[in-house]
Amino acid sequence: MKRLKLILLGFTGMLVVVTSFIIWLLKVNGITEFDGEKHRYQPLVSKDDERTPEFEKGLDIFLNDCRQCHVTKNKLHNYLDGVVDEYGEQFVAMYITEQDSLIENMNYLALAIKKEWGNNTSNHNFKYSDEELSYLIEYLK
Numbered sequence: 240m241k242r243l244k245l246i247l248l249g250f251t252g253m254l255v256v257v258t259s260f261i262i263w264l265l266k267v268n269g270i271t272e273f274d275g276e277k278h279r280y281q282p283l284v285s286k287d288d289e290r291t292p293e294f295e296k297g298l299d300i301f302l303n304d305c306r307q308c309h310v311t312k313n314k315l316h317n318y319l320d321g322v323v324d325e326y327g328e329q330f331v332a333m334y335i336t337e338q339d340s341l342i343e344n345m346n347y348l349a350l351a352i353k354k355e356w357g358n359n360t361s362n363h364n365f366k367y368s369d370e371e372l373s374y375l376i377e378y379l380k
Contacts, residue, residue, distance in 0.1 A: 297378025300371055323380045331379065332372050338363040 301309075309319055323331050326348070333341060334349060339362045341349035367375065 291377070293374050293377045296371075297374035297376070300367070300375045301378050304365060305375075319379060323376060328376050332376060335363045335375065336365055336367060336372065 326334070330348065334352070338349065342353060342362070
């Protein structure tokens with residue numbers, strides 16, 4: 240009987256700890272309610288983003304092609320925020336359109352990015368016109 244009480248006490252304690260951890264995790268990630276309603280995807284645009292026609296066209300390209308893997312450029316955990324400033328427009332353009340070639344030619348920066356973010360099977364090899372690519376880069380800035 241005493242052993243059963245200890246088991247129940249341990250189980251209850253573990254349940255409290257796990258529940259507290261889950262609640263903390265939800266709060267940290269900004270999840271406050273569960274309504275079961277699916278919300279229409281809205282990419283996050285910061286107050287600093289200038290909504291030029293080029294930016295809007297880049298946003299459309301991002302929504303059609305990139306959001307399958309990249310939720311948005313400014314999310315807390317998303318690595319696209321500041322990517323153009325960090326790597327430069329020319330490299331980002333090459334990484335979007337010729338990632339497989341960069342990897343095959345052992346480009347150290349492309350290899351480092353793949354290593355840091357996982358060597359998944361999805362490569363960026365989009366076929367954009369120069370104009371479309373400049374729109375996408377404008378959005379990513």
